[in-house]
Amino acid sequence: MSRILVIDDEDVIRSLVVEILEAVGHTVTDAENAERALKLLDDAEFDLVVSDVIMPGLSGLELLELVRARSASLPVILVTGAGTYDTLSQALTRGAAGLVTKPFAHTDLQSAVDHALERAKRSRDELRERLLAPTLASALANAIEARDSYLHGHCERLAALAVRISELLQLPPDEIETVRLGAILHDIGKIGIPDRVLLKPGPLDEEERRIVETHPAIGDKLLEPLDLLAAARPIVRHHHERWDGGGYPDGLAGSAIPLGARIVSVADSIEVMSSRQLYQSPRTSDGVREELLAHRETQWDPEIVDLALRLIDEGELILNTGVLRLVEPTTTPAPPRGIAVLLVEADEEHARLISEALEQQLEGAVIARATSVAQAAELQNGSEWSVAVIAHKLPDGLGIQVLDALRAANPALPVVMLTGQGSEETVIEAFQHGASDYAVKGSSYDALALRVRGLVAA
Numbered sequence: 001m002s003r004i005l006v007i008d009d010e011d012v013i014r015s016l017v018v019e020i021l022e023a024v025g026h027t028v029t030d031a032e033n034a035e036r037a038l039k040l041l042d043d044a045e046f047d048l049v050v051s052d053v054i055m056p057g058l059s060g061l062e063l064l065e066l067v068r069a070r071s072a073s074l075p076v077i078l079v080t081g082a083g084t085y086d087t088l089s090q091a092l093t094r095g096a097a098g099l100v101t102k103p104f105a106h107t108d109l110q111s112a113v114d115h116a117l118e119r120a121k122r123s124r125d126e127l128r129e130r131l132l133a134p135t136l137a138s139a140l141a142n143a144i145e146a147r148d149s150y151l152h153g154h155c156e157r158l159a160a161l162a163v164r165i166s167e168l169l170q171l172p173p174d175e176i177e178t179v180r181l182g183a184i185l186h187d188i189g190k191i192g193i194p195d196r197v198l199l200k201p202g203p204l205d206e207e208e209r210r211i212v213e214t215h216p217a218i219g220d221k222l223l224e225p226l227d228l229l230a231a232a233r234p235i236v237r238h239h240h241e242r243w244d245g246g247g248y249p250d251g252l253a254g255s256a257i258p259l260g261a262r263i264v265s266v267a268d269s270i271e272v273m274s275s276r277q278l279y280q281s282p283r284t285s286d287g288v289r290e291e292l293l294a295h296r297e298t299q300w301d302p303e304i305v306d307l308a309l310r311l312i313d314e315g316e317l318i319l320n321t322g323v324l325r326l327v328e329p330t331t332t333p334a335p336p337r338g339i340a341v342l343l344v345e346a347d348e349e350h351a352r353l354i355s356e357a358l359e360q361q362l363e364g365a366v367i368a369r370a371t372s373v374a375q376a377a378e379l380q381n382g383s384e385w386s387v388a389v390i391a392h393k394l395p396d397g398l399g400i401q402v403l404d405a406l407r408a409a410n411p412a413l414p415v416v417m418l419t420g421q422g423s424e425e426t427v428i429e430a431f432q433h434g435a436s437d438y439a440v441k442g443s444s445y446d447a448l449a450l451r452v453r454g455l456v457a458a
């Protein structure tokens with residue numbers, strides 16, 4: 001069971017707590033004050049601390065803080081007088097693992113202790129898995145890479161690619177982590193291959209090849225006693241299987257090969273092809289692509305090959321530098337939809353003034369100008385305007401005609417009509433035709449631009 005340290009200045013209560021906990025099999029050490037408890041904590045390992053709150057010298061809350069500062073993972077349960085809500089909230093904010101109020105029943109204390117221990121165990125396990133497994137995997141991978149300088153960084157690089165492919169396959173996070181570990185560890189069995197074979201310059205003979213081909217099974221066997229890395233074993237064992245069944249060690253084919261192993265097989269090959277190796281200079285992106293296509297569906301899972309090709313095509317996987325490199329996915333952001341203004345105005349000077357005012361109010365706006373009804377119609381084809389500003393009088397007709405044409409194409413398009421001084425009729429007509437606003441030609445174009453901005457924003 002667990003090792004528990006009990007602190008209480010009252011002998012009767014302390015003995016009671018000790019008795020209750022020993023009765024269910026815990027090993028209990030007790031102390032009559034916090035100072036003594038800190039000494040005991042220096043000298044021995046405990047799984048849990050159960051402390052009174054109000055004591056001469058350091059209080060239980062102070063002890064709690066000191067314990068948490070030394071070891072954040074050691075849970076502390078506080079035992080306190082009834083109705084002390086202050087203590088409760090202080091205890092919780094300081095990270096107590098539980099609170100038991102006096103007087104307590106045996107079962108209250110026991111269940112608080114059970115919960116605290118269970119939670120501590122769970123977070124320890126999680127921590128172990130999250131921290132230790134990758135560390136262990138990297139340490140083992142380093143052992144392989146250390147023997148062959150050409151492999152330096154190979155495992156990490158191919159793991160990054162394998163993870164990216166797993167993400168594209170939308171695997172759940174724990175499976176992606178397994179792929180990562182498997183990718184890092186895939187060649188761990190090479191530890192069992194003698195240097196004369198592993199590092200032999202030049203082609204291998206039949207016997208040597210047979211020796212090299214034992215490395216997946218050796219790796220699988222090596223990991224057998226390590227529970228932490230158990231999930232990665234199928235990847236290690238099967239990373240040299242082939243889609244057509246011609247691989248080793250088990251001659252699995254197609255989807256009978258574990259998915260993680262299929263992913264690592266593609267990632268491993270790409271990493272090797274694109275790296276500087278002993279006998280070959282790195283292949284270019286095109287070279288890798290050719291190879292992938294040539295052996296798609298014979299050596300590799302075609303779906304995974306396609307994903308890798310997609311990464312190359314989209315510029316996310318860069319292979320031309322001699323070192324495989326993944327860059328942040330280019331999440332092709334929709335081109336910032338700038339504001340496009342159609343300005344239909346024949347007069348040069350007015351057009352210039354209006355454009356300037358619009359540019360000032362609508363930063364980055366693209367302003368296209370037409371000088372006639374006909375030209376406006378031309379510009380309208382295939383264009384998506386954010387807003388239009390149209391002079392009423394144009395050399396070949398009326399602005400209302402342009403307004404009608406624009407409205408027909410896009411009923412929601414905001415349109416501002418520019419009218420002459422004192423032409424109320426025109427204004428009314430414009431509104432009847434669906435204009436959003438009007439401005440008098442020659443008035444403040446800044447005010448016009450502000451209104452246009454308001455229309456675009458709405």
Ligand SMILES: [Fe+2]
Nearest residue numbers: 186187239240
């Ligand atoms: Fe291998």
